Amino acid sequence: MTGTTQDNSHSKDSLAAGFTSRAIHAGYHPDPHMGSINVPIYASTTFEQDGLAQLRGGFEYGRVANPTVRSLEKTLASLEGAQYARVFSSGMAAVDTLLRILLRPGDHVILGNDAYGGMYRLLHHDYGAWGVELSIINTTDVDAVAAAIRENTKLIWLETPTNPATNITDIAAVAAIKGNAAVVVDNTFATPYLQNPLALGADHVLHSTTKYLGGHSDVLGGAVITNDAEMDERLLYFQGNVGAVSSPFDAYLTARGIKTLAVRMDRHCANAQAVAEFLESRPEVKQVLYPGLPSHPGHEQAAAQMRGFGGMMSVRFHNPEHARQVCLNTRLVALAESLGGVESLIEHPQNMTHISAEGSELVPPADLVRISIGIEDIEDLIADFTQALDALH
Numbered sequence: 001m002t003g004t005t006q007d008n009s010h011s012k013d014s015l016a017a018g019f020t021s022r023a024i025h026a027g028y029h030p031d032p033h034m035g036s037i038n039v040p041i042y043a044s045t046t047f048e049q050d051g052l053a054q055l056r057g058g059f060e061y062g063r064v065a066n067p068t069v070r071s072l073e074k075t076l077a078s079l080e081g082a083q084y085a086r087v088f089s090s091g092m093a094a095v096d097t098l099l100r101i102l103l104r105p106g107d108h109v110i111l112g113n114d115a116y117g118g119m120y121r122l123l124h125h126d127y128g129a130w131g132v133e134l135s136i137i138n139t140t141d142v143d144a145v146a147a148a149i150r151e152n153t154k155l156i157w158l159e160t161p162t163n164p165a166t167n168i169t170d171i172a173a174v175a176a177i178k179g180n181a182a183v184v185v186d187n188t189f190a191t192p193y194l195q196n197p198l199a200l201g202a203d204h205v206l207h208s209t210t211k212y213l214g215g216h217s218d219v220l221g222g223a224v225i226t227n228d229a230e231m232d233e234r235l236l237y238f239q240g241n242v243g244a245v246s247s248p249f250d251a252y253l254t255a256r257g258i259k260t261l262a263v264r265m266d267r268h269c270a271n272a273q274a275v276a277e278f279l280e281s282r283p284e285v286k287q288v289l290y291p292g293l294p295s296h297p298g299h300e301q302a303a304a305q306m307r308g309f310g311g312m313m314s315v316r317f318h319n320p321e322h323a324r325q326v327c328l329n330t331r332l333v334a335l336a337e338s339l340g341g342v343e344s345l346i347e348h349p350q351n352m353t354h355i356s357a358e359g360s361e362l363v364p365p366a367d368l369v370r371i372s373i374g375i376e377d378i379e380d381l382i383a384d385f386t387q388a389l390d391a392l393h
Contacts, residue, residue: 019079019193020262027074027255039071041252064240068248072255076213076223079192079258080205084232085225086239087251091188091208092118093244094222098206099123099155101234102182105131107154110181112139112169113361114162117354119186120362123157136361139169140298146177153181158202161189161302164314164349164370166289168298171305175201188212188340193265194308198227211340212311215257215264219250264342264375268311271381272373276313278382284389286367287316311373312339314349320366322392324348327369329388332380339372344381346371 016025028039044066047059059065069087077085088094099122103109109123113136123134137148139158149156156178160169166189175183185197188208197205207213209221224235239245246254269292276290288295291302292309302309317323326346327335333344337353347353349364357363364370373381 022078023075023261024259026078027076028071039068039252039255041248042067043248062248063243063245064236066245066248066251068255069246069251072246072251072258073223075255075258076192076207076209076225079261080187080198080225081196082198082205082225083227084229084235085223086232086235087209087246087254088222088224088239089244089246089250090220091206091210091222092122094206094208094224095119095122097235097238097242097244098184098204098224099127100238101231102155102184103127103132104154106133106152108133108135108150108152110135110137110139110145110148110153110156112157112159112162112167113137114165114167114364115157115159115362116163116186117349117357117362119157119159120360121356124360138167139174140167140301142170142173142177145174149177149179149181153179156181156183157186158183158197159186159189160195161291161298161310161312163189163312164354164364164368166291166296166298166310166312166314168291168296168301168305170301171197171200171202175203189310189312190306191261191265191310193262194269194310195306198225200305203228204231209254210338212265212268213258213261213340214254215261215341216253217338217341217343219253219257221246221250221254265308265311267375268373269308271375271378272311272313273309274378275371275373275381275385279313279315279385282389284317284322284392285315286318289314289316289368312370313373314364314368314370316365317367317369323367323369324351325392326388329391330384331387332376332384333371333388339370341372342375344372344374344376 016022045062073085135148182203184204185202186206191212205225207223273292280288290313327348333346336345
């Protein structure tokens with residue numbers, strides 16, 4: 001481990017080739033002093049040096065680098081099949097850092113027309129005030145993306161699946177027509193277990209590690225993952241200069257969550273498929289938006305570039321009042337923002353997670369609810385949705 005560059009070689013790599021093995025072992029092996037199986041929490045803001053500017057292990061100050069944080073970065077790089085990863089204090093801190101590196105006044109950005117409201121808010125209100133131009137495009141239409149690319153287009157930002165409508169974009173097709181723009185994929189919904197955008201031609205990958213990677217709704221974090229050495233150096237520069245870094249304890253919690261990512265995602269996917277099929281059968285429901293359903297417009301593309309369909313879905317009802325009421329009717333499924341935890345959550349995006357998109361074309365329909373399916377017993381989830389729908393009558 002060093003404070004300035006990343007060495008992503010692992011002593012157990014030859015044995016830990018599978019995803020789950022890498023999730024458990026990549027980035028750390030028991031230290032030679034105490035043999036700790038788990039990465040220690042290095043709760044130190046500074047590190048003793050062996051001489052003037054002679055860093056022991058490459059660490060000098062916690063805002064620049066920390067051994068616990070660096071271990072997590074190595075794990076994330078391994079899971080995405082990448083050379084480099086940097087972690088931040090939140091997903092939006094990671095987004096903002098990446099945008100600062102990629103964009104200058106006068107540059108142009110393409111954003112999907114079904115994207116997280118906070119992403120739109122940051123690009124439109126904040127970066128827009130600094131002269132960054134923004135186009136909202138249906139990124140599932142590759143021809144529309146190609147037509148929107150300009151000489152000054154520097155960034156094509158993809159969510160796939162999107163938030164909240166779970167639309168699917170062909171990452172490889174967009175990467176093939178990107179021109180001089182960087183393609184960044186927010187891989188939060190899919191996770192590295194289900195999708196690896198770098199292997200499909202994306203330039204950089206973004207994660208809100210708060211969600212599935214941490215997995216227990218108890219830690220904030222974000223990450224940027226890349227094979228670009230220059231980008232990694234710039235990310236390190238901003239980590240040290242701006243300081244939106246992960247704490248050692250948060251990095252430890254995230255790393256602990258990642259160890260069970262594969263088994264959790266298998267359960268998320270299985271539960272979500274069962275819930276989606278159940279909801280699609282109910283007369284109260286107008287449409288279920290889940291990539292695992294053959295009725296989903298992106299089903300075939302999702303099957304082609306993902307190894308599973310994830311735990312996220314949105315449901316449209318015949319009227320907005322039913323959508324709002326179902327959010328209030330569930331008992332086991334909690335009414336709350338966020339996603340990707342072991343517990344199931346339901347929310348009304350237009351009034352909750354996407355309220356910052358008000359007045360734009362990114363406003364979700366009023367009849368839509370978003371559901372993050374957890375890992376509870378499927379019988380209990382079906383029972384809860386059954387009573388929530390029955391109560392509409």
